[in-house]
Amino acid sequence: PLVPGSTGSTLLRGFALSRVAPLLAALDAIVQAAPLRHMATPGGLRMSVAMSNCGQLGWVTDTRGYRYVRQDPDGSAPWPPMPPVFLELAREAAAAAGYPGFMPDACLLNRYVPGARMALHQDKDECDFTAPIVSVSLGLPATFLFGGALRADRAARIVLLHGDVVVWGGPDRLRYHGVAPLKDGQHAVLGAQRINLTFRKAA
């Protein structure tokens, strides 16, 4: 297990390393078409993480709430399609972790600069919690906070590095989780940022 007592998740250290160059080229094209932006929470706060999406569905938040939508609300065009290199990496990682046949229809792109963080939350906007979520970390290291079924449960800290892939599924799928404020630093490839790709089956 990823942490003592957890079930369903697997850390694949360095699983994306051999594909970083094509991943970043595809990422560049996506953010040119659908720029990273700081969305608002339902409470009206600006998120410190900048986000965009690719795939048939994209996750958005605004003062009306959280949801998956087919079109980018900034520009009202469909989200860019999921590049084959993204889809293949996500499917191979899921299969390696015991989830064959994973078919993500949404990929959320998160960009953290030093100081950016993500508060503890659950991912509950997807229709099918039996499908895992696959996350790919690129750039600066981050301290991932892995909590329990309740917000008040003590969170374990897991450092995620450039090229790491985590497959979150089974009973772990609904655990609270977040990201501690990103520390200052310079990554050799990405500079002063961390990019996280999360692949989901939203519909």
Ligand code: MD3
């Ligand atoms: C554990 N992103 O976008 S990815 C998110 O690093 C999100 O940007 C974080 O949480 C990031 O919603 C963490 C890893 C992740 C994603 C979904 C999970 C971990 C998860 C769902 C359940 C348990």
Ligand code: FE
């Ligand atoms: Fe999440």
